[in-house]
Amino acid sequence: MSHVVVLGAGMVGRAIARDLAVRHRVRSADRDPAALRQLANDDVDVVEADLDNAEIMRRIIGPADLVICAVPGFMGYQTLSTVIAAGKSVVDISFMPEDALTLDELARNNAVTAIVDMGVAPGM
DSSP: OOEEEEEOOSHHHHHHHHHHHTTSEEEEEESOHHHHHTTTTSSOEEEEOOTTOHHHHHHHHTTOSEEEEOOOHHHHHHHHHHHHHTTOOEEEOOOOSSOGGGGHHHHHHTTOOEEOOOSSSSOO
8 A cells, every 4th residue: 555645735635635545545734734624534644734844844755655746836846846855756736837847857866756737727
């Protein structure tokens, strides 16, 4: 069973965590305790954390086989960069104003797969 960490427990992040929890061990991290409480009856491990803090984020994603970034766009690029630098493969659903493809070399150097712009529009 894979261990997946979903960063962000907003409306989309919660749905992703719930869907993945059917077949995987899932941890959801967010700074908003109210958002995390909405996962209370699901088989999801929740962690209240400041995802702006790279060190905290690295600890949270440490055991993950895969990370899903579902954070607001203004946090997207930095979060994605931190996950890739930590050597974790990632799927990012966040729309961000920065060009995520500039992280290609970082992903190659860390031997990870980074699938970006997999959000609602245009999405998968």
